[in-house]
Amino acid sequence: MDATAINESGRARSAASITLEDVGKTYPDGTVAVGDFSLEVHAGELTVLIGPSGCGKSTILRMINRLIEPTNGRILIDGQNILERNPVDLRRHIGYVIQNVGLFPHQNIRTNISTVPRLLGWDRSKVASRADELLELVGLDPARYAKRYPHELSGGQRQRVGVARALAADPLVLLMDEPFSAVDPIARGRLQEEFLKLQAAVGKTIVMVTHDIDEAVRLGDRIAVLAQGGRLLQYAPPAELLSRPVSSDVADFVGADRGIRRLAVTGVRTALRPAEQALDPGSRATVDAGGTLYDALAVMLASDVAEVVVVEEGKAIGTVTRADLFEAPGRETQPAAQI
Template sequence: MDATALEQSGPAGSAASITLEHIGKTYPDGTVAVGDFGLEVRAGELTVLIGPSGCGKSTILRMINRLIEPTKGRILIDGENILERNAVELRRHIGYVIQNVGLFPHQNIRTNIGTVPRMLGWDKKRINERADELLELVGLDPARYAKRYPHELSGGQRQRVGVARALAADPRVLLMDEPFSAVDPIARGRLQEEFLKLQATVRKTIVLVTHDIDEAVRLGDRIAVLAEGGRLLQYAPPAELLSRPDSTAVGDFVGADRGIRRLAVTPLRPALKPLDRGAPVDGRPSVAADGTLYDALAAMLAANATEVVAVEDGQPVGSLSRAAVFDVPQQEAEAKV
């Protein structure tokens, strides 16, 4: 794979597929970090690797950008074997975000974001424009933050800068190793929501490592559940994983309360009972029509109601009963059998 291919931008070149073919990592002392692991990550999707400590999640991530060299197997980006490329050059075209961000403390934010573009030989004007563009994209005003230093930012703000830096050279692949775990729960939720909006805009191929099942369900297009030695237990969209765990081990890992989590990833629109636009709401609580069954249930519980009205563009478009909220996931699960 040549550098030109990796530098493509725009709709056609903004994301790339990742194929892991029987990759493994065994250390000289005989320790098997990853035995035999295979996975297909679709272009433009966010895949989450999750599992207990020591199951090889971070090792797999680091093998993709060759911070760790695999002992066996092949790693393909858009069908090209990256193990045949220069490792340093490869990393310049793969975005990488880590838990503690790793910003350079002696450099201001704009300079931090421009790290990889400088290595690629971009001119100063282009680097500064790109840095400011990305600051705006992650919700930080360039006029206010570009010349600040990392210690002058909150943990959540530094994490946003870390994401901006990873996107600076417009990579088609973004790797994230527990990117939000170092911030407090409230800030984490906000960062996750903002990240989803960002991904909807940039549509990168993302592999994200986390130990938090709620984060995996909220962010992932697909979730890979791993066991010790990098063994893949199940790889599926969040709703399928929660409704139909392949094994007792997966069911135990995603938790006994997976039914509630299932509601949070199930759109309410397909379950709506038609309602004429302009029809009276009759005091029933309302929720956005593009929300989830969890949103509908929360609105009902808050108002002590048995039905909710879905609203779109300020007009009611459908209704949903409390019984239907619990019935829909079960019906979908049975339909997959």
């Protein structure tokens, strides 16, 4: 695996698949942290590992970049067995973001971001250019922030720098261990929104660990629910997981209010009623066509109405009613992957 690997079309790839085949970790005292865990992470998708404390989420993440060596099984990145690679070289081609960021306090932000490219022997001018490019990508003006030190930034800003550093060498794979849990709820929501935009731009293969089901539903393309010992209970897209949990354990974990959470991952277009006549979006409660049914519900409750107008590029294209909110989420779900 190489961050500059070329695909069949001759263009540099930006993402790679990850395959875990019967991967396990048993410690010398007999403790089984993960037992025979298998998972296929699709290239360019964000997969979330979620489950109770001690279920092996972080252990799985650390086995992917070989901070922890698996006891058994195989881990493949684009079909190549990472256990046959030099672990130090491997880590230089995998982005890694942790909860408390781990920036070097004695180095300025530009130097922090440049850590891996420097180790890979990049040209100095290319290193500086890449650092500034990534600062802009994560919403931090290089002219203001490049020469600052970590203690001069807010928690949310430091977390953005951590993401920029993980992306510096353009890795095919990005691993994130509860990356947003150390910031306050308001900043966390903003970081999640910005991260979704960033992922849309860079299209990396991401495996993220979180304990927060709302975060998993908001960010994940697929969610893997784990039980103690790293046992996989269900692996499915968010809407499918919420609508069709395969067991009572999964249903309990995702919560009794999973119906409301489904609204947040279901596009408003699924419930759209085409307008039979011209509508004036300026005189009625509206929701953007790119929003979710949760957004539509919020507008209905705030405006005390039973119907909202769906607007696209300033034009009304239809309506959504309260009744539609509870019928639409089930239309797009498919049978869940049972384990």
